[in-house]
Amino acid sequence: VLEDREELYEITIKLDGSSFTAYHRDGETGVCSRNLELKPSEDNAFWKVAHKYGVLELLSQKGNYAIQGELMGPGIQGNQEKLEDLEMYVFDVFDIDAQSYLTAEKRYRFLLDTKLQHVPIISTHTAIPQTLEKVLAMAEGPSLNPKANREGLVFKSTRNPQLSFKAISNSWLLKEK
Secondary structure: OOOOOOOOEEEEEEOOOEEEEEEEEOOEEEEEOOOOEEOOOOOOHHHHHHHHHOHHHHHHHHOOEEEEEEEEOOOOOOOOOOOOOOEEEEEEEEEOOOOEEOOHHHHHHHHOOOOOEEOOEEEEEEOOOOOHHHHHHHHOOEOOOOOOEOOEEEEEEOOOOOOEEEEEOHHHHHHHO
16 A cells, blocks of 8 residues: 555544444435444433434435444543543445445435535545555644544555554553553
8 A cells, every 4th residue: 555656545543432334225224333233222322413413314315335433432441532431433434235335425415414524524535645654654643632642643645545544652552450
């Protein structure tokens, strides 16, 4: 990847929460954690966020899609960002019928006029540095909470949303040990 000087990337902050997925496919909807589809529950943080943002209703209007995001807030991964309420930040939208992720531009349009928040964007059309050391240096910096170090950055190709990689911050890794 580092050798491809033609590729441009959307660069976003990698947030430290729990993986959240909601989907709509042919009239069926659901909410999932990283590895499980979850039964509806008023006490479950994933379902609380799905209701808070009207995710299932939104997906039912849009078609056969899955929204992937980071669930964050009280009770989630130590709430590194010190959020006062449960929040969800979208990082991907998957077109189930086409079996592909939306490009960044199509993802932004998909989320336009919704209550959904996108993960924080650092830049939208950027060539990456040509050394691993420079990429790792980019991964350092503040997160949502300016007093918190971010976990790292996510780099997604602007041409091919299937092409992505993560750079984890060394200071975040040291703090986690």
